[in-house]
Amino acid sequence: MTAPDEAVTAPNAAVTAPDESEQAVSTTQPATGRPTDRTTDRTTDRPAGESLLQVRGLQKHFALRQGIVFQRRIGAVRAVDGIDFSVGPGESLGLVGESGCGKSTTGRLITRLLEPTGGSVVFDGEDITHRPPARMREARRNLQMIFQDPYSSLNPRHTVGTIIETPMRLNGINPPQGHRKRVQELLETVGLSPEHYNRYPDEFSGGQRQRIGIARALALRPKLIVADEPVSALDVSIQAQVVNLLQDLQREFGIAFVFIAHDLAVVRHFSERVAVMYLGKIVEIAGRESLYTRPRHPYTHALLSAVPEADPDATERRERIRLAGDVPSPIDPPSGCRFRTRCWKAKDRCATEEPPLARVAGSPAGHLTACHFPEEPTVAARGEDIVLDPALG
Amino acid sequence: MSVQTPPHPAGLAPAPAPFLDVRDLRVHFPTEDGLVRSVDGVSFTLEKGRTLGIVGESGSGKSVTSLALLGLHKGTRAQVSGEIRLEGRDLVALPEAEMRALRGRTVSMIFQDPLSALHPFFTVGSQIAEAYRVHHKVSKKEARDRAVEMLKRVGIPQPERRAGDYPHQFSGGMRQRAMIAMSLVCDPALLIADEPTTALDVTVQAQILDLIGDLQEEFGSAVVIITHDLGVVSDVADDILVMYGGRRIEYGSTRDVLKNPQHPYTWGLLRSMPHLTGDVGERLDPIPGSPPSLIHLPGGCAFHPRCAYKGWVPDGRCTRERPELRLLSGSARHLAACHLTDEAKQEIRGGTGPDDHAATARTAR
Ligand SMILES: Nc1ncnc2c1ncn2[C@@H]1O[C@H](COP(=O)(O)OP(=O)(O)O)[C@@H](O)[C@H]1O
Ligand SMILES: Nc1ncnc2c1ncn2[C@@H]1O[C@H](COP(=O)(O)OP(=O)(O)O)[C@@H](O)[C@H]1O
Ligand code: SF4
Ligand SMILES: [Mg+2]
Ligand SMILES: [Mg+2]
Numbered sequence: 001m002t003a004p005d006e007a008v009t010a011p012n013a014a015v016t017a018p019d020e021s022e023q024a025v026s027t028t029q030p031a032t033g034r035p036t037d038r039t040t041d042r043t044t045d046r047p048a049g050e051s052l053l054q055v056r057g058l059q060k061h062f063a064l065r066q067g068i069v070f071q072r073r074i075g076a077v078r079a080v081d082g083i084d085f086s087v088g089p090g091e092s093l094g095l096v097g098e099s100g101c102g103k104s105t106t107g108r109l110i111t112r113l114l115e116p117t118g119g120s121v122v123f124d125g126e127d128i129t130h131r132p133p134a135r136m137r138e139a140r141r142n143l144q145m146i147f148q149d150p151y152s153s154l155n156p157r158h159t160v161g162t163i164i165e166t167p168m169r170l171n172g173i174n175p176p177q178g179h180r181k182r183v184q185e186l187l188e189t190v191g192l193s194p195e196h197y198n199r200y201p202d203e204f205s206g207g208q209r210q211r212i213g214i215a216r217a218l219a220l221r222p223k224l225i226v227a228d229e230p231v232s233a234l235d236v237s238i239q240a241q242v243v244n245l246l247q248d249l250q251r252e253f254g255i256a257f258v259f260i261a262h263d264l265a266v267v268r269h270f271s272e273r274v275a276v277m278y279l280g281k282i283v284e285i286a287g288r289e290s291l292y293t294r295p296r297h298p299y300t301h302a303l304l305s306a307v308p309e310a311d312p313d314a315t316e317r318r319e320r321i322r323l324a325g326d327v328p329s330p331i332d333p334p335s336g337c338r339f340r341t342r343c344w345k346a347k348d349r350c351a352t353e354e355p356p357l358a359r360v361a362g363s364p365a366g367h368l369t370a371c372h373f374p375e376e377p378t379v380a381a382r383g384e385d386i387v388l389d390p391a392l393g
Numbered sequence: 394m395s396v397q398t399p400p401h402p403a404g405l406a407p408a409p410a411p412f413l414d415v416r417d418l419r420v421h422f423p424t425e426d427g428l429v430r431s432v433d434g435v436s437f438t439l440e441k442g443r444t445l446g447i448v449g450e451s452g453s454g455k456s457v458t459s460l461a462l463l464g465l466h467k468g469t470r471a472q473v474s475g476e477i478r479l480e481g482r483d484l485v486a487l488p489e490a491e492m493r494a495l496r497g498r499t500v501s502m503i504f505q506d507p508l509s510a511l512h513p514f515f516t517v518g519s520q521i522a523e524a525y526r527v528h529h530k531v532s533k534k535e536a537r538d539r540a541v542e543m544l545k546r547v548g549i550p551q552p553e554r555r556a557g558d559y560p561h562q563f564s565g566g567m568r569q570r571a572m573i574a575m576s577l578v579c580d581p582a583l584l585i586a587d588e589p590t591t592a593l594d595v596t597v598q599a600q601i602l603d604l605i606g607d608l609q610e611e612f613g614s615a616v617v618i619i620t621h622d623l624g625v626v627s628d629v630a631d632d633i634l635v636m637y638g639g640r641r642i643e644y645g646s647t648r649d650v651l652k653n654p655q656h657p658y659t660w661g662l663l664r665s666m667p668h669l670t671g672d673v674g675e676r677l678d679p680i681p682g683s684p685p686s687l688i689h690l691p692g693g694c695a696f697h698p699r700c701a702y703k704g705w706v707p708d709g710r711c712t713r714e715r716p717e718l719r720l721l722s723g724s725a726r727h728l729a730a731c732h733l734t735d736e737a738k739q740e741i742r743g744g745t746g747p748d749d750h751a752a753t754a755r756t757a758r
Contacts, residue, residue: 098594205683235450236621240665240679247676262594269667269677292669306599307669308624312648314670315628322603323596325550326564391548391570392603 042359045273045285045368051086051122052224052256053110058083058119060105064331078330079105081280082119084357087224092250092257094271094288096264096303098327101277103260107226110258111145112136124223141171144217148229150209154201160187161197164216171220186215191245207238211245218249224256232261243270264307268292273366276300279330279338282357286367294377296360296369299339302386304379319381324388337372344386345373410481411438412615413583418475418485420457420466427688431457433639434475437632441582442609444616446626446647448662449636450684455619458636459587461485462617463502464492479583498528501581503605505588507568510575511560517571518544518556525578543574547604566597573604580612587619602629623662627651635659638685638695641718645727655721655729655738657700694732702741706732 061076080102087093095103108114110121112128120129128139144167147153154163164183168175175182184194190211201209210230217225227246231239243266249255261267267274268288275285276299284297295301305321323342328334337355340346349372357370362377420432432454439445447455460466466473467489477484479500484492504510511520521540525531531539537556544552547570560568569589576584586605590598606629609616618629626633626647633650635643635658643656654660661680667673682699685691693712697703703711710732721727722735733741 098596207683235684236662237450237665237680238683240677241681243667244677244679264595265667265669265671268669269671269673288673302596304669306595308595308599308602308622308628309669310623310627310651310663310666311668312627312651322600324548326566326597389548389600389603390550391546392600392607 043357043368045084045275045366046086046088047366049088052089052091052124053087053258054120054122055083055085055110056120056122058106058109058121059117060102060109060114061117075331078280078333080109081330081333083277083280083282085275085282085285087256087258089223090250090254090256091273092259092271094267094274095258095260095277096262096267096274097277098303099262100327100330102280102330103262103277104228106277107145107228107258107260110224111143111226112140113145137171141173141220142223144220144222144225146210146213146217146225146227146230148232150206150213150233153213154209156201159198159200160192160204160212163201163212164219167216167219173220183215183219186218189218189249190215191241205238206234207241210234210242214242214245214249218253221253222255224258226258226260228260229262230259231266232263239266246270264292264303276303279327279333281338281370283339283370284368285357286363290364290367293379294363294367295379296363296367296374296377297339297371298343298345298375301375301379302342317381318379320385320387322385322387322389322392324390337370342388344388345371345375347373410478412441412480413437413439414476414478415462416476416478418458418461418477419473420454420461421472423470423472424688429687430639430690431687432461433690435634435636435639435641436475437634437641437644439583439615439617439632441615442613443631444606444609444618444629446630446633447617447619447636448621448623448626448633450621450662452684452687453636454639454687455636456587457639459502459585459617459619462583462585463496463500464489467492494528497524497581498579499581500583500585501576501579503569503573503576503584503586503589505591507565507572508560510572511568513560516557516559517563518558521556521571521575521578524575528579539578540574543578544571546608547571547574547577548600549574566593566600569593569597569601570604573601573608577608577612577614580614582614583617584609584614585617585619588621589618590625591620591622598625605629623651623666635662638690639687640695641728641730642696643729644718645721645724645729649721649724649727653721653727655727656696656731657702657733658696659729661699694730702733702737705737705741 058080059082060080061078063073064075064077065071066074085093095106097103105114109116116129120127123139123143161183164186165179168179184197187194187196192208192211201212231242234242247270250257259267259270272288274288274291275282276297278299284291284295284300295304301319302321302323305319309315328341334341336351336353340350355370355372357368359367360369360374363369416436418432418435422429422431435458437445447458449455461473462477464484464487473485475485518537518540521543522536525539526536541552541556544556549555549567549570563571590601593601605616620626630647633645633647634641637658643650643659650659654663664678665680667677680699685695691698693714694716697711700711716730716732718728718730721729
């Protein structure tokens with residue numbers, strides 16, 4: 001019935017051709033947002049200084065088609081719909097939000113596994129937004145991705161050695177110590193044994209496979225790694241091992257990260273700054289301390305209040321907010337503020353005017369919130385719970 | 394050979410028989426590689442209106458335990474022994490026909506994956522109605538009304554209309570609600586939920602957990618919730634049972650187990666995950682290694698290969714002698730299976746107040 005335009009699963013797979021019909025609606029500004037003045041502090045998410053990655057007005061619309069022979073376009077999934085952020089060298093930016101909000105699509109746009117519909121991606125001083133695959137080599141070396149599923153992201157017919165070596169060969173990198181030796185070093189770096197060189201992925205546990213994926217990403221000494229839910233499929237004890245490993249690598253090699261996860265505690269632990277996404281938009285972005293203790297967007301409040309904590313007392317100290325139902329469809333998102341259909345503060349203005357992502361009164365520099373009626377900057381328990389779900393008392 | 398501990402510590406006044414009383418439950422699977430002891434001597438009790446949380450890493454025997462409560466190992470190669478007394482009746486000994494009459498009515502289950510419980514070819518409403526008609530002599534119309542009422546109760550908007558939808562027309566969260574509606578349509582006295590929210594977003598998870606809690610309050614059901622997430626049990630459970638290698642290693646009230654954990658494995662579970670308000674400068678402290686084989690469980694304490702504290706126990710007892718579940722001194726019902734003395738645990742945890750597991754995290758390295 002509907003055909004996804006693009007599906008790319010391997011880090012080095014060719015990027016499929018851009019959807020020309022989508023290019024027509026391409027803009028470099030958020031579709032509905034006002035042009036923003038980047039010279040003021042009100043709309044910048046990071047203090048001035050060198051950025052390794054700069055994303056502006058980034059969009060990805062997947063065309064929805066119907067018909068088998070003559071496919072008609074019947075709409076578009078606005079998976080990512082005008083987002084701005086930047087990442088400094090060696091910095092980690094976390095990306096959180098409910099499933100379907102556009103986190104993975106964002107990761108794939110940055111690493112150029114997907115062709116953007118609009119906006120720009122500047123990496124290491126170069127505009128790579130529409131750079132064709134053939135000319136991506138240099139940038140791709142410095143821009144690697146780690147995937148969630150340690151089972152499907154490794155080719156089962158290749159040995160661990162081949163898997164880790166391939167990106168080096170493709171990029172014409174010949175380490176002085178030779179490929180084999182370099183791979184064995186990488187295996188040790190990620191906590192595996194050099195003897196694993198000739199083994200196949202299915203001989204390894206989930207945590208070990210994730211380490212192989214990490215070794216593959218490290219092989220080219222990248223400046224930035226996009227890690228898409230790297231620990232979500234792992235047991236808690238194994239999660240901790242992998243998070244520690246990534247943190248060591250970040251510190252030792254100064255690698256910057258875009259760290260995607262739906263677990264808010266893991267993101268907070270790993271990332272100095274965190275962006276919250278909702279229906280293809282960033283609704284709030286801030287340093288972790290500010291975001292987790294003084295969030296301003298109602299959605300961030302709702303997300304944080306829903307995280308169950310392994311401490312019977314914590315539940316009483318924190319606010320309790322229960323949203324109604326599910327996230328609306330990204331094919332036809334609500335007008336104005338996309339969160340308004342689930343928001344307890346929504347007023348008429350929220351339906352007509354899209355709130356810009358900007359600093360609101362009472363927030364520190366670099367803490368940006370897209371809301372007309374921001375919440376109080378605290379997560380302490382409210383006088384009354386906010387319960388919008390009709391089934392809950 | 395086997396160590397057996399009564400579910401209740403001795404010395405308590407003889408209480409009336411609990412609603413659910415599981416004693417020394419064992420579920421073993423003979424396989425080509427050997428006997429898999431998935432559940433090996435698990436005991437617990439549960440009263441109506443209360444919730445027990447069973448936690449542990451994957452492969453610790455949680456799901457096999459839940460299937461045993463539903464009698465779903467009957468007629469398979471599984472060897473089940475011990476007792477599952479529900480209101481005095483032993484479900485282990487019950488013939489399959491009688492068990493089938495209880496299933497869905499007295500004992501009901503919520504699965505992790507609603508698609509495994511909902512048939513793709515029938516409408517959601519008709520499946521809930523059918524679940525009701527199996528156990529009640531009512532007309533089709535009455536059963537359908539009941540289905541719509543249940544859908545409404547679990548917060549499906551426009552329940553009249555949505556009852557005619559097929560499962561794939563529902564979102565993940567709505568399917569989970571529909572399955573809860575189906576599990577609860579006969580007012581079960583015992584509800585078993587196996588990882589009911591693991592595949593859901595936190596916002597939907599919070600809705601579903603609240604919903605289970607509300608419905609439980611309304612119907613007075615007893616709930617067993619199985620999860621690997623200590624946050625989830627903290628939210629909903631009255632008691633916690635921590636399983637390792639098919640056995641109990643710690644058992645007590647939620648507050649006791651989370652605020653004053655007594656087993657190095659429980660410490661490990663709590664320390665290996667970051668907390669929303671934890672110190673971000675602090676490294677996570679993973680439990681080294683991976684869960685044990687259930688065919689060749691390590692001798693002595695099954696956790697000893699991964700335990701950082703076995704050196705605190707003299708004479709290598711951890712590797713030789715299996716620790717019994719012991720009552721924590723001063724507590725009426727907090728049990729843990731570890732050779733460490735209370736004094737040693739105090740020292741390991743830095744002598745700080747007994748209810749600060751964060752202190753454990755800091756000093757135990
Ligand atoms: N190849 C594709 N074709 C059509 N829609 C897609 C495709 N990839 C993702 N989407 C849609 O885009 C939205 C965002 O998806 P995704 O980026 O995977 O979200 P997340 O990673 O936050 O869960 C979802 O509605 C998803 O269904
Ligand atoms: N039918 C079966 N035959 C053999 N082994 C089984 C069977 N069912 C479960 N097991 C084994 O029992 C152990 C416990 O499984 P399970 O209860 O599903 O763990 P959990 O739910 O805690 O993750 C696992 O090692 C699993 O492989
Ligand atoms: S009995 Fe020994 S090995 Fe087992 S948890 Fe206690 S200290 Fe560790
Ligand atoms: Mg994703
Ligand atoms: Mg299970």
